[in-house]
Amino acid sequence: MDYKETLLMPKTKFPMRGNLPNKEPLRQELWEENNIYEKSQQRTEGRPSFILHDGPPYANGDLHIGHALNKILKDFITRYKSMSGYHAPYVPGWDTHGLPVETALTKKKKINRKKLSIAEFRQMCADYAMGQLDRQRSQFKALGVRGDWDNPYITLTKDYEAAQIRVFGEMAKKGYIYKGLKPVYWSPSSESALAEAEIEYHDKRSPSIYVAFQVTDGKDLLSGNEKFIIWTTTPWTIPANLAISVHPDLEYAVVRVNDEKFVIAHDMLEMVSNELEWENPEVVQTFKGQEADKIVTRHPFYDRDSLVILGDHVTTEAGTGCVHTAPGHGEDDFFVSKKYGIDVLCPVDEKGYFTDEAPGFEGMFYDQANKEITQKLDEVGALLKLSFITHSYPHDWRTKKPTIFRATSQWFASIKDFRQNILDEIKEINWYPSWGETRLHNMVRDREDWCISRQRTWGVPIPVFYGEDRTPIITDETIEHVSALFKEHGSNVWFEWEAKELLPEGFTSEHSPNGTFTKETDIMDVWFDSGSSHEAVLVGREDHRRPADVYLEGSDQYRGWFNSSISTAVAVTGKAPYKNIISHGFVLDGQGRKMSKSLGNVMDPAKVQKQLGVDILRLWVSSVDYQADVRISQEILKQISEAYRKIRNTIRFMLANLSDFDPAKDAVAEEDMEEVDRYMLHRLQGLLASVRESYDKFEYSPIYHQIHNFCAADLSSFYLDFAKDVLYIEAKDQHRRRSIQTGYYEILTTLVKLLTPIIPHTADEIWEYIPGTKEESVQLTDIPEPREIKGFDMLNDKWDHFMQVRDDVLKALEEARNEKVIGKSLEAKITIVPKDEQTKEVLQSIPNLHQLFIVSEATITETAEGTKDYQYVSITVEAHPGEKCERCWTASETVGEDQDHPTLCSRCADVVKKHYTA
CATH class of the missing domain: 3.90.740.10 (Valyl/Leucyl/Isoleucyl-tRNA synthetase, editing domain)
Incomplete structure (x- = not known):
């Protein structure tokens, strides 16, 4: 008889290799076809909302590794929240106005602006920006970032511009907007005023x-x-x-x-x-x-x-x-x-x-x-x-050329008039990291006026009219009218229509007794554009609200979007637009250097995807302390790939050992499970609680390390290792075997759910192979809450102590192996002398100790000769005198006792006779 045929060996079609670069794009197509994001939103409808408001990247150029870090972190948050009791829509956004688009057209595309009307040139800018947006959108989606990609918010849309005009009008109404002659940062290379947020410092x-x-x-x-x-x-x-x-x-x-x-x-x-x-x-x-x-x-x-x-x-x-x-x-x-x-x-x-x-x-x-x-x-x-x-020395952040201070007539928002309100709101916000509060506080504390006008073409016009005496005219009536016009026609009408056509019908002013009006030609600072998103998006969309729960951007945004957003929001509403600010550092190379083409150390996320897969990139994001500057290199990604393989193979082993398990029929009631299995479920609850706490605190590197360690130590080195002797050897429906499978099943489903926000492609692939799952995607499930394991409240100390004793046993076996006493641990017979009463009680109360230690025999005794001392026990290790069983490979003195199966131990002979003999 071929005894191999009687073993219940692991079986699974879940591949050992991820083949991520080829599989991930197909899975993303499947998500899109099956509307997984929409289904996730429908599933969580009615739950408390969690709003992460996307800071809009600039619609120009391909994504760099910093973009990937930013968007993947946001995806961790929204995916986790949607699986932990919240309704968490994610609406991506884009910043589309400003000088880089103008420059791209005039320099890269060789467009001669002088031959075009302002409206024609602006339309070309819009077309170019939308083309760049589409390109970036596909690249963001390729990172596995889930959201409402078909309905993003875009700063050039009619609705957005109309909302921005309302913000400007409300600030003007409160007296915060004025025009004055004053020295401001001026960029000769851009021929425009700049705000402090558009200044960066370089040596000169x-x-x-x-x-x-x-x-x-x-x-x-x-x-x-x-x-x-x-x-x-x-x-x-x-x-x-x-x-x-x-x-x-x-x-x-x-x-x-x-x-x-x-x-x-x-x-x-x-x-x-x-x-x-x-x-x-x-x-x-x-x-x-x-x-x-x-x-x-x-x-x-x-x-x-x-x-x-x-x-x-x-x-x-x-x-x-x-x-x-x-x-x-x-x-x-x-x-x-x-x-x-x-x-x-x-x-x-x-x-x-x-x-x-x-x-x-x-x-x-x-x-x-x-x-x-x-x-x-x-x-x-x-x-x-x-x-x-x-x-x-200060430089223009776009052109990288030096700036000067130059007195010109500009439009300003008087920050000092409501500065204390902003400082008070800053105290109410949760900051990750905590030093963010001090950083923004100091920036706001030192601000006087914000220069919001720019002498450019591509942007939102400043909606101000002038009378014959050149007095600026900004009234509720004019603001509401211009906002309505922009909502209907877009801001191009400002440049296409005459001032009289842009004013409300029959409008009169004491500043123009003859009814002659002109209009402002400057546009608004792009930071005013993006800084108005709390009005245009948080208030403007039905699935959002103000304040948002989280703004998450790079640490450079304390002077940028974090700053302009709270400035406009406090000016208009008296309140901050966000509850939590999370900032991340910059991505450096493996040596801690800034990435640059000249150094040849730029890491392209698209290349990482093609070489290793996006789940490897996402796992890297989870592994770093992102609130500081982070490092990436081929060597670092190689280490991440090894960790990924460890996690994948651990899960594959559990899947393979569940091939004959139907959770609806075969699961063992928790109170009837073996103690060791309940102990592992108890350990799982600890992992679950810790990982959920880290997710809630927006900390991901602890999650990466805890899950990796759980797979390597708790599972691979212990639970999965000793359980082979039960899973492969015992009869299919034997209670201990089904108890282990029940433990595997819960551990597997819990681990996959915990990993879903981080490596969703792999998680969804695993989900397809888990028996008994009903949902089409793991993304449409909830991460379980930690719970008390039935009947285990008094057993935790016992099993924790056992694991400490096990460390002693493993040391003794390793030493015996080095001394050539044994080869594999299954060749060993060990005799254990407990050093204290607790150890004695623990060891004597656990059945099948030899299986947990993966030896052929384990004896507990009061005294023994030739023992070696360890922390909790003294141990002798010797080669087992019995013969090796052909079926289970343990050494046993019962081998040969059964005449029908003389090469088997009594346990294996019994299983074969009952279940495999006709």
Whole structure:
């Protein structure tokens, strides 16, 4: 008789290899055909809602690995919430306006804007953005991200633009919107104003100059032959100098150097002396800054005064304590000059070239003029020193080119008017990580005004009309009318129609007695676009609500979307638009370096999908501490792939051992299960509780490690290993066998549900092979709540102690194997001497100990010769004297006792006779 035929060996068609790159696209097609997202939403209808509001990525270019990290994290959240008692719709969004689209058309597509009307060019921008959106949408879906992809929110749609106009109008109604002349970040490369959120800092090499200003009227303080020294790294702003600022409370010194006298802050004497190589400088006079108020100096090369004024912004951290003040090129300069009635001078145009207000330098680009202006200062004897420094300098985040401060007439949102409200709301939000609260608080605390106008074409127009006297007109009536027009026609009508056609019929204003109106030509900052999404989406969609439960974006969004969203929401509603803020770090290479094409270390998510599969990428996302910067490399992904294989093979083993199990008929009642099986279910509940807690706290790396460890330690190294001797050997319906299968079934279904938010493709594949499942997808099920295992409340300590004793036994077997006493553990007979009463009671109360230790015989005794000491027991390991059973491979002295089956042990002979002999 071939005894192999009598063994109940594992059987499954579930493949060992995932073949993810080929299978995942097919499974995604199946999800789409079967409307799995829609069915998930229908299934959870009526539950409490959980709203994760998607921060809109920019619709330009292919996805990078940072996009993948962001969207996969969001998918973890919404998938988990929909399986744990919530209704969790996910609506993706796109940011579609702004300079990159304009640039793509003019530079990459070679479109000549001058040959097109504004409306025609804007339509081309819209078409381009939608094409990019479609491309990105397919790439996001390929990541396994589940959502309402057919109905995303898009900032260029009519409904969205109409809602944005309403937000602007409400802020204007409350007095938060105004137009004013003020220095703002200006990008000559974009020819537009920028908000702080559009600034990034890079190193720049700049000239560093010390310049002397001759006193012409020292009042009663100075004699008139002194010179104030200023320091600047922007020589190009010297033509715009109108004043020198000193701090009212600082002490200043008149320093004699050779035959000249210079004025600097007394605290800066040593530093300035070193810089200017002064030998034996002599302080001949000191005075408080406030005493120097309105002293007059002369501009170094223009025939005009430069007034000494008082400013609290002056420090002694660098420079001379005397600050070059050009009100057209600096925010502090602007405000301090305004107090003295000094008008703004801004001799640089929108492209960064000098105008005729800077005689001698007309037509020069500001940066190139640095050299000419420095030479001019040297010619007139005002230049004391020229050197060069490399320092952190603001750049346009789109063009990557330096910005300048330039005074222009712009539209502003006055953040300071409701800043305290924002700060109060920040305290009410939950922050992940916690330092996010401090980061946003500090950013808001220091904000004054938000420049919201841009001198571009592709964006939402600022809905302001002007009367004949150039007074801006913003009323409830005009806002509501323009919003309605945009909702019906889109914002292109602003550029296609005349002002009169855009106004309500019969509209009149005291500012235009003749009925003549014009309209604003600037567009809104794109951060105002995306920052209005709480109105356009959270309020605008029936399946959403404000506030959202979660905003999750990269840590750069504290200055971006997190900031603009809370600013507009608090301005309009008094409340934050979100309850929880989660931020993630940036993705670096394996060495911790920023990814760049020049380094050749860019990791393309599409290539990872094709090489390894998206579930490997998703498992990587779950493995990292995403709230800090994270690393990815081929080596890291190789380690993730190994972990994936371990999980997959563990599950495959359980599936294979359930091939003859029908949970409806074969499951053993929990209270009737063997103790060890109930112990494993108890361990499962601990895993379940811990994993659910991590999901609830938006922490995924603990989930990855806990599930991986459970598969490797609890299952593979223990439960799955010893159970083979029962599952393969015993009769099909034997109670212990069905008890183990019942344990396997619950562990398997629970593990698959816990893994579904992270590796949904694999989870759905597993679900198809689990016997007795009714749902078409595991995504349409709930993750179970942890529960008390029946009759186990008194047994946990016992089995935990057994597992500690087992560690001693495994050490003893390993040592015996190294000493060539035994080969495989089934060759062993062990004798165990408990060291304490608890250990004795535990071991004596557990039947079939030899199976749990995977040896052929285990004896518990009071004393034994030749034992080795371990923590809880003393043990002897010896080769078992019996023969090896042909069927179960255990050594037994009963082999040969049965005449019909002389090569079998008594257990196997009994099973064969009862179930396999005709």
